[in-house]
Amino acid sequence: QSVLTQPPSVSGAPGQRITISCTGSSSNIGAGFDVHWYQQVPGTAPKLLIYGNTNRPSGVPDRFSGSKSGTSASLTITGLQAEDEADYYCQSYDSNLTGSKVFGGGTKLTVL
Amino acid sequence: QVQLLESGPRLVKPSQTLSLTCTVSGDSFRSGHYFWSWIRQPAGKGLQWIGRVSSSGSTSYNPSLKSRVTMSGDTSKNQFSLTLTSVTAADTAVYYCARGDINWYYFDYWGQGTLVTVSS
Numbered sequence: 001q002s003v004l005t006q007p008p009s010v011s012g013a014p015g016q017r018i019t020i021s022c023t024g025s026s027s028n029i030g031a032g033f034d035v036h037w038y039q040q041v042p043g044t045a046p047k048l049l050i051y052g053n054t055n056r057p058s059g060v061p062d063r064f065s066g067s068k069s070g071t072s073a074s075l076t077i078t079g080l081q082a083e084d085e086a087d088y089y090c091q092s093y094d095s096n097l098t099g100s101k102v103f104g105g106g107t108k109l110t111v112l
Numbered sequence: 113q114v115q116l117l118e119s120g121p122r123l124v125k126p127s128q129t130l131s132l133t134c135t136v137s138g139d140s141f142r143s144g145h146y147f148w149s150w151i152r153q154p155a156g157k158g159l160q161w162i163g164r165v166s167s168s169g170s171t172s173y174n175p176s177l178k179s180r181v182t183m184s185g186d187t188s189k190n191q192f193s194l195t196l197t198s199v200t201a202a203d204t205a206v207y208y209c210a211r212g213d214i215n216w217y218y219f220d221y222w223g224q225g226t227l228v229t230v231s232s
Contacts, residue, residue, distance in 0.1 A: 036218040045222040103159040
């Protein structure tokens with residue numbers, strides 16, 4: 001069971017907007033620790049998508065955006081494209097688990 | 113361009129020790145701006161952070177694995193390593209090495225991953 005909770009799956013049609021939630025607690029997201037998001041195409045390594053809740057690394061399209069409020073964070077993808085079909089993971093830091101970087105269980109995005 | 117490459121045995125027998133090395137290129141393991149981590153992913157499952165080592169040699173491990181994990185770095189070879197003792201089938205996974213930012217705690221560069229199978 002993951003420390004951060006994500007929906008197992010989401011889906012959307014090309015061009016639509018989808019949101020993936022990441023729910024934590026007072027020892028991680030709620031404690032003010034940053035949330036980061038990764039995209040993982042099956043068979044490949046995860047790729048950093050969003051860091052520090054809202055920041056995009058160079059090369060990541062602005063269709064991807066992140067937000068954080070209270071004990072939760074969200075990843076939003078607008079203008080959905082077929083190439084966005086992948087697994088998405090949130091990640092943060094948990095103060096109850098000394099030094100631990102914690103991941104969500106992952107969300108499978110299907111582009112219909 | 114920063115690149116990380118995992119190496120080590122792909123098959124380990126139950127109760128034995130898993131050992132992996134990550135070779136860093138395009139950056140220095142000595143860099144004080146980053147830490148160096150191992151992360152694993154069982155087939156069809158999510159990511160699990162195993163631990164991290166910094167250029168100073170300080171380490172931090174996932175509490176659930178702490179009793180079996182050791183990490184270290186070799187600045188002369190620009191490498192860092194993972195040792196996991198007393199392995200079982202539950203340790204079968206793709207193992208990734210990754211670079212982490214010491215201020216933000218995100219992982220910006222990952223190795224391609226290596227599948228380690230625990231089986232007799």
